[in-house]
Amino acid sequence: MANNYWRERSQPYKVGQTTPFKVSRSKIELFMQCPRCFWLDVRLKITRPNSPPFNINKTIDELFKKEFDTHREAQTPHPIMAAGGLNAVPMQHQQLDDWRNTFVGVTTLHKPTNLHVFGGIDDVWVNDDGEAIVVDYKATSKDKEVSIDSDWQISYKRQLEVYQWLLRQNGLLVSDTGYFVYTNARIDVDAFGDRLDFVTKLIPYTGDDGWVDPTLLKMKQCMDGDMPAVGTAAMGGECDFCAYAKARTMLTLDAIKNKK
Numbered sequence: 001m002a003n004n005y006w007r008e009r010s011q012p013y014k015v016g017q018t019t020p021f022k023v024s025r026s027k028i029e030l031f032m033q034c035p036r037c038f039w040l041d042v043r044l045k046i047t048r049p050n051s052p053p054f055n056i057n058k059t060i061d062e063l064f065k066k067e068f069d070t071h072r073e074a075q076t077p078h079p080i081m082a083a084g085g086l087n088a089v090p091m092q093h094q095q096l097d098d099w100r101n102t103f104v105g106v107t108t109l110h111k112p113t114n115l116h117v118f119g120g121i122d123d124v125w126v127n128d129d130g131e132a133i134v135v136d137y138k139a140t141s142k143d144k145e146v147s148i149d150s151d152w153q154i155s156y157k158r159q160l161e162v163y164q165w166l167l168r169q170n171g172l173l174v175s176d177t178g179y180f181v182y183t184n185a186r187i188d189v190d191a192f193g194d195r196l197d198f199v200t201k202l203i204p205y206t207g208d209d210g211w212v213d214p215t216l217l218k219m220k221q222c223m224d225g226d227m228p229a230v231g232t233a234a235m236g237g238e239c240d241f242c243a244y245a246k247a248r249t250m251l252t253l254d255a256i257k258n259k260k
Contacts, residue, residue, distance in 0.1 A: 024117075124167070134174070137181050
């Protein structure tokens with residue numbers, strides 16, 4: 001079954017296909033950053049180079065899950081919730097394991113586009129009003145307090161909003177306010193000593209998923225059309241990947257021309 005799943009995912013999008021086409025939360029973010037890179041990915045399977053895996057971050061995610069799962073089983077609030085004045089507990093749900101699986105995730109079929117949209121979520125809590133709360137774990141190491149105020153962190157906010165949208169498509173009552181469990185490895189200590197000391201902060205964020213539906217329509221229009229021209233990245237300036245590809249192509253053509 002797993003092999004069939006990966007074969008299905010590996011197929012490029014074909015204009016006019018009637019079977020739903022899978023797009024992950026990260027593909028939505030890719031489109032927001034650069035429609036051209038998105039088109040190359042889904043139509044030709046030419047993907048952006050992958051960044052090195054952040055194994056420490058993955059480990060922290062897994063440890064956070066274990067920590068919150070202890071309170072999920074007991075249906076007790078985690079101390080960070082009480083410290084943040086949040087009346088909530090980790091949610092118990094029969095689909096939670098699928099939701100937290102990167103390759104399954106929270107799923108829905110967007111009927112106007114026939115796109116099968118999915119995204120693997122870090123956690124879901126539930127408040128006293130019965131609202132599901134989207135939670136995302138983040139880890140870093142910097143010499144100042146963590147926040148989500150930088151321009152580049154718009155991708156964090158869109159990520160959380162897509163998860164809110166997905167849960168709503170699955171019929172859940174979802175709080176507009178989600179949370180980032182953001183932990184920061186201290187660098188103001190005297191030595192390593194085979195351990196890292198972290199300071200964890202609970203950061204609320206009020207999301208608005210109103211952009212998701214129209215974006216999916218634009219994505220489908222992009223998928224059905226010709227390759228977009230080199231444009232600009234969502235965070236300002238030319239897409240770095242497109243700029244590199246353009247510069248390399250020009251240099252290669254010049255080299256061929258000079259050999260003649």
